Amino acid sequence: MHWWFPGDGNAYSTLGGKIDDLFYLILVIVSVTFVGTSAALGYALWRGAAIKSDEKVWFSHGSHSLEVIWTIVPSAVLLFIALYQLDVWAEYRMKGFAKEKDGSPKVITVVAEVTARQFEWRIRYPANGKPLKPTPQPDDIYSVNELHVPTGGLVTITLRTDDVQHAFFVPMLRVKQDAVPGKMIPVWFDATMPGNYEMLCAELCGWGHYKMKAMLVAQSADDFEAWKDKASADQFDDGYRKPAE
C-alpha cells in the first residue's frame, strides 16, 4: 500500500525537494488546525448532548475579543504560508530571467524544444556544440516521446504545442507547465540523479489525453553528449558505406 509521493517518495530535482518541504510544512499546519477545530467541534457537540434538561443554554450573541483573536491569529498564519512560498515560486518561474549578480544578462542554454501534439511529444535538440534556434535547423536531432536531459545543472526546455493545450508533467521531478497554443514557454528544472522518469500530459487534450506516455531520460553530461552524437549519427545515416578496400 503505497499511497504517497510516486516512486520512493523523494523528489529527483532540487526544486522538487523544496516543493515537498513546503508540502509537508502546510501538511503540519493544516493537520494541527484540523485536529484543533475538530476537537473543538466534537467537544461542543458532546457538551450539547450532555446538557441537562433544567440547564440553560449559553445565551450569547458572540464575543468581540474572540472574533479579534480568531481573525488575527489565522491571518498571521496564512500570511506566513503565503509569503514563505514566494521564493520557491520565483526560483521556478522568474529567476531564470533575472540578471547575474554582476549585472550581466543571464545566459540561458536551451537543451531542447518540446512540442506536444495529439497525442505524443516531439522533441528537437540542437547538434552538439550548437545553440537551439527557434526554427528547425538541418542538423537538429529529433526524438519522439523520449526527452534526454543532462544531470548536474539547470536544464531549460522550450515548451510548445502544435495543436491544443497540453501540459508537461514529470511527477518524480515535480515539474509541470502548460503548453499553450501560440506560445513558447521556457521551463527550467534539474535532475539530481541519472535515471528514467515518467513524463505525461496533465491538461485535457482530447480522447487520448491519458496515452501521452513518454520518458524523461536524465544522463550525466558526458552520456548526454554521447547520446546526442549517436542519435545524430543514426538519424542522418543513409545506409551508404564506402566499399571495402
Place this chain on the structure above:
Amino acid sequence: MSTLNPTLDHADHADHGDHSHGHDHAHKQSFISQYVFSTDHKMIGKQFLITTLFMMMVGGALALAVRWQLARPWERMPIFGDMVFGADGGQISPDAYTMLFTMHATVMIFLVIIPVLAGAFGNFLIPLQIGADDMAFPTLNMLSYWFMWPAIFLFGASFFMYGGGPAAGWTSYPLLSLLREAAPGSGDAQTLWLLGLTFVGVSSMMGSVNYMTTIINMRAPGMTLFRMPLTIWSMFITAILQAFALPVLTAAGFMMVSDRMLGTCFFVPSGIVVNNAAPTVGGGQTLLWQHLFWFYSHPAVYIMLLPAMGMVSDMLACMCRKPVFGYKPMVYSMAAIAGLGFIVWGHHMFISGMNPALGMTFMVSTIMIALPSAIKTFNWIGTIWGGRVQFNSVMLYCIAFVSMFIIGGLSGIFMAAVPVDIYIHDTYFIVAHFHYVIFGATLFGVFGAIQFWFPKMYGRMMNETVGKIHFVLTFIGFNCTFYPMHMLGIAGMPRRYADPYHFPYLEHLLPLNQFMTASAFLMGMAQFLLLGNFFYSMYFGPKCGRNPWGANGLEWTAPSPPGHGNFDVLPVVYHGPYEYGSPVSGDKDFLMQTEYVPLAQRVAAEEHH
C-alpha cells in the same frame, strides 16, 4: 400581487388577512397556472427543487460511469454500459469517457448545485423569511425556471450530435473545445453546450435581479438589514456575485460561439494545425478564455457555497437552541468572501503560462480568502458551544457540512500555495478538494435544508429514521470515495485520465480506486432513500403545524404550507432571527421575530440576570 410600493403592499396584505378563507375559492387557479407556469415563488422553488433532485440523479449516474471505468478499465459495464455503449460492447471508450466527466460536471454544477441553492431555496425562502407576499417580479421568476429547460434540452441534445457529447471538460478550454477537428465532441455538441450555458446564465441572471430587488425593497416592517436571517444575507450576496460575474461568462460564451460559427478569432492563435486540418489564421489568445471563464467561475464557486453557509447557520442556531455566534462577523465574512472572490481567479491558472508575477499576487489573495472561511467555521463552532444540541437528521447534516467544509477548506491551502500547486495541479488532489467543498459542504447543507424546510413546503414532516440512514450511508460513502482522492493526487494521478494504469507508476492505485468506486455506488444508491423519503413524505408524512422546529424566522409564522400571498397576518419584526434561549422569551426557548416583548418584561428579565 407584489409591488415595489410598500404602502400599497401593506394595504393588500390587510385585505388578505380579512378574507383569507374566501380567498382561495375566489381565485381558484387552473392546473397549468398553479403547477406549471406558476408565478408563485413557492411553487417555482419546489419546481426548481424537484428538477434539481432529478438532475442530481442524472449527474450521479454519469459519475458512477466514470468511477466504473477507473475501477474496471475497459470492462463491460453492466446495464448502463449495455444501454449507452452497446455498440462498443458495453465498454466505455476513451472519447465517451471524456464526455462522461464533462457532462457530470456540467450537470452537477449548472443544473444541480447553482439552481438548488439560488433557484430552489432562494425562491422559496426569500419572500417567506423577509415577510413579503411574493417576489418583486413574479413573471420574471417564472421565466427563470422555464429558462432552465432549454438548457437541459440543449445539454441533453448535445449527446446526440455527430461525434457525441461535448468532451472538453466543463471548463471548455480552447482550442480543444473550439476547433471542430480537435475532438469528436467539439462539433455541434460543443455549440449546443455553449448555448445551454447561456440559457443557464440567463436563468440565473433573472433570479439574481429578482432576489436583489426583493430583498432591498420588500422586507416586512421592522425587518432591518441586520435583522435578516443569514440565509437572506447569503442569498443577497450571492445575487450580487451573480449579477457582476455572469455577464463575463455570457460574453465569453458568445465570443466562443462566434469563433466557432462566424470565423472570428478571439481565442485562436494563427498557424495551429489540428488533426491535419488547414492551419488556423488569426491572432487570438487561448489564455483569454481562461481568464474570462475563471473570472466568472471562481465567484461561481462561492455562488455554490454561500447560500448553503447561510442556511446552515440558520439550522445550527435552531438545532442548538441558541443564537448564532457572531452574527455580524458572519455577514462581514460572507461579504469578504464575495469581494475577495473576484480577485483570486488566477489560482486556476498558476501553471497556465500567464505572467508568473501574477502567480504571486493571486497566491496571496487566494490564501487570504481562507481567513473569512476560518472565521465562519469558528463562529459555527461557537454557535454549537454551550447549546442544547438536538441530534436529529437536520443537525447531523449541518455537522457534516461544518466538518467537511473544514477538510475542504484546509486542502485548498495546498493548491493556493503556488509551488505546491505546480505538483498537485490537475491531479486528483484538486478533485478531492472541490468535492469536499461542493458535495461535502454544499450538498450536505442542502440535504439538511430539505429536511428542515420540507414541513413549510408541504405541511408534512419527512421521515426522521430514513433521514438518519440516508445521512449515515451518504457520509460514509462520501468520505470513502473522496478522501482517498487526496492520496491519488499526492501519488501524482492526473485527472481526466480514461486509463491511469497505462502508466507504471500509477498501477498500484487500482485496488484503492476499486474501493472508492464501491463506496461511490453505495453513496449513489443511498440517494434513492432521499428521493423516496421526499416523495413519500409529500403525501403520507405526518402533518405538522406552523412551527414544528420551534424556530424564530418569519416563515414559521405562516401556515404550512403557506397559501398564495404567504402570510395571513402581516408580520412585523421586533428582533433578530436568532433569539433562542433568550431570558425574555418566557417559558419557551425561542422568541419569534414577530413576538413583541413589552419593555417592562425586558427590564425585569435583565434585572433577574
